[in-house]
Amino acid sequence: MSKIITLMFGLQLIVSLLFVNCGITDLNPPGDSMSGYIMYHSDTVFIYNSGYYAVSLYSYNTYPFKRLPFRSDSLKNIKWDGTGYSCTFDLSGIPKGKYYVASTWIRYPQQPADTPIILGTYGCDTLYNCTTNKIIAFPYFTGNWINIYSWADTSKRLY
Numbered sequence: 001m002s003k004i005i006t007l008m009f010g011l012q013l014i015v016s017l018l019f020v021n022c023g024i025t026d027l028n029p030p031g032d033s034m035s036g037y038i039m040y041h042s043d044t045v046f047i048y049n050s051g052y053y054a055v056s057l058y059s060y061n062t063y064p065f066k067r068l069p070f071r072s073d074s075l076k077n078i079k080w081d082g083t084g085y086s087c088t089f090d091l092s093g094i095p096k097g098k099y100y101v102a103s104t105w106i107r108y109p110q111q112p113a114d115t116p117i118i119l120g121t122y123g124c125d126t127l128y129n130c131t132t133n134k135i136i137a138f139p140y141f142t143g144n145w146i147n148i149y150s151w152a153d154t155s156k157r158l159y
Helices: 002-021
Strands: 034-040 051-059 071-074 085-091 097-107 117-121 136-138 145-150
Touching (some): 051 085, 071 085, 071 097, 097 145, 117 145
Parallel strands (some): 034 145
Antiparallel strands (some): 034 085, 051 071, 051 097, 097 117, 097 136
């Protein structure tokens, strides 16, 4: 029995040394940022007044998209890429927690209980009544690209 324990300890030590010597210290480093693309369908009904397009984080709740978002950042540089419109986004400084991500339209000036129009969600894109929205947990999210297909036309709102 002691030989097995010694052998297992030795294997664990060898694996640990390999990771340190290869420069690998954490296979899933914690982070407080994410980035990605909002890819709009080829509908071209963009609205350029009375509000703005944004990416929004919603706290992990029942009916999250019917509440006010935890945080929203405006989208800039929406450009035609040959097949449709798209833009990139970067969010940083996200506190610890679980979130849903959505592409939104936010009216301006915003009223106190005015919820944004949801045009696409991470995990469901433009599907109505979808229940498989993905949850992102911080600080354990690694910051890989989050891509969301979204409507530009606010009359095609999901929520």
